[in-house]
Amino acid sequence: MSILVVVPTLLRPLTNGEKRVSAQGSSVAEVIDHLEGQFPGIKAKLVHGDRVHRFVNVYINEDDIRFADGLDTPVKAGDTLTVLPAVAGG
């Protein structure tokens, strides 16, 4: 299943400058593993153990995966996975 992944500026050096890349998988974890196969090093920037890094937000379409099933959140063909830095507070 093809998922569109929107890459934040800081990770684009890992995706050869590409802002949008495609990846395969039926869960967020699988998509990230597939991304790692294409762009080595990217997984370590997104997850730590079995969790998303504290300063990273991952959205499937409009939904924050922390409010779904985390890395086990299912994805389907045509979904968009967006990575955004997450910093709360001023």
Next chain:
Amino acid sequence: MRTEAPHDALLAASDMPPLLTQFSLTHALASPLPKWKAMQTSLAGQARALGIQQSAAGPAANPDDAAFVLAHPALSSIQARYTSPAEWLPVASLSELLVQAACGIMSVHGRASGKAQPLGVNYLAALTSAMALQATLAAAVGQLRGGTFREVRVSPLGCGLLSIGQYLAGATAPEDREQLLPGGTDARLRPPFRSADGISFELETLDSGPWRCFWESIGIGRDLAGAAWRAFLLRYARAVSPLPAECHEALADLPYERIRHLAEQAGVATVPVRTAAQRRQDADYGQMEDSPWDFSLPSAIPEQQEAARERKAAAGSLPLAGVKVVESCRRIQGPLAGHLLALLGAEVIRLEPPGGDPLRAMPPCADGCSVRFDALNHLKHVQEVDIKSAAGRRLIHELVGESDVFLHNWAPGKAQELMLDAAHLHRVQPRLVYAYAGGWGNAPVAAPGTDFTVQAWSGVADAIATASGTHGGSLFTVLDVLGGVLASLGVTAALLKRSVEATGVQVESSLLGAGDLLLRSSEDRAAGLLRGVHPTRSGLIAIDCREPAQLQSLSALLDLPASSTPSPALLTERLRRLPASEWEPLMISRGIGACTVAEDLGLVAADSRFAECLDHRAYSFVKSPWSFP
């Protein structure tokens, strides 16, 4: 190395004599800002808090158009003047309303308050007077370091622009540019919240886990809680926060005590929106004695001969050239304080965690860095360090050993935990200025000290809400910015104390102290004969008439009855004849205080009249509002 116990090493603030006792400040008898009395009132209050003697004098003591003159027996006197871009309003016409209109504050405040409108508090009076005082004290430091700084010039418009510099950066980024206009989000959907028993309150957490638990506990599903979190995160960066209506409705069905209990269980803080009168009754408010700073000195003052070791200024045109600052700050307040010191010439070394500050990644970006981050940090050197490790602590000690200032904004208690508190660092560098830019000062509040919780607690949110016709304060980070300015003024005053007396100094300031100062600066609300923001055929215009002659001119221009203040309906009807951009020059040429309200920050950046205040690289950023001719 001295061996005092850390807790005994400092002279308590209440025992301490005023900081800058040998300094005197003479205000011009005829203010160069006749339409902006609050500026001088706020400046006088801040100078008083620093222990500076003050008087008013005629032209003999204050040559030309100096707003004030700072004097000290060991210094040449320093004259401070306000400036304004030649193509724009003259200094004598400037007022709180007009500069808020021009610089984009009304635009940013309007993003979540329904429309472009003033904050309703004397924000720029407090901010600009602090920055005027800061430049003057910096000039004194520069003289004591061997420079010749006898005059400072301060642009109130430049100060206003600097206050929204991060939003200006976001609005002019090369990609993912923020195009947020006033009224763009529903003002009813933003925080604060209201309980069934009518209490208005803020929620605060810096983590999504407690947020999710809290909403689940009151029956909001995780999809909605997730959407709410996304909107909640927009507050600091974008000054909007359109939460799902269901969240507000669910809380409106519960009494405050129940909400507070559930929030506490989930790990989310609640802070009620209080009035200024409530704030003034707090014990910690009285203890601060109308000062946003808490200064203290190490009990063992180093030998006088250490004064001879003062590094002389590096050759340069800025007064703090050669001063070295180590900054360990996140987000806005602390980094802005460091940025201001850098604008005054200091070398600022910014400590960041290994891998860099996560805020570097916040979009929009230019050249791989968040423009909002870059706007506050581009003048600094970066040193990555793990402050929690022993090696990190050693590195910080080495840096501090050859520095003049250490500035941090860590959570309460963390400095002691890391053994990087004033007592420890004064042992490394006895003449260090140790500065803490915190949230709550001495207030006993168990909530994250962030802009919006402190606006709520201090009475600032209530004052802004009352003026703006909304249910909360501003989502423009008013206190982070003013707190940063006051922190850097505190550091500069401490540097001056150190230059004169060869002593280390500890200075603490807080968002809450900034809020208190802002409300004190807003007590003096010049009513004016006609002042406000009005729609025209296209765009809004701010009109500020203080004198009968101005009102007469306005009446003549608009074909209004000359005898009385025009009714709002009639005024609106007449102003519909022309766009704001055409009314502005017509009014200014007749001596009427007027300014088009900047609604689109992209247009502020492109306004050729403001060219001297701005610079443009990958995004637009605000230049120093100070000059030292």
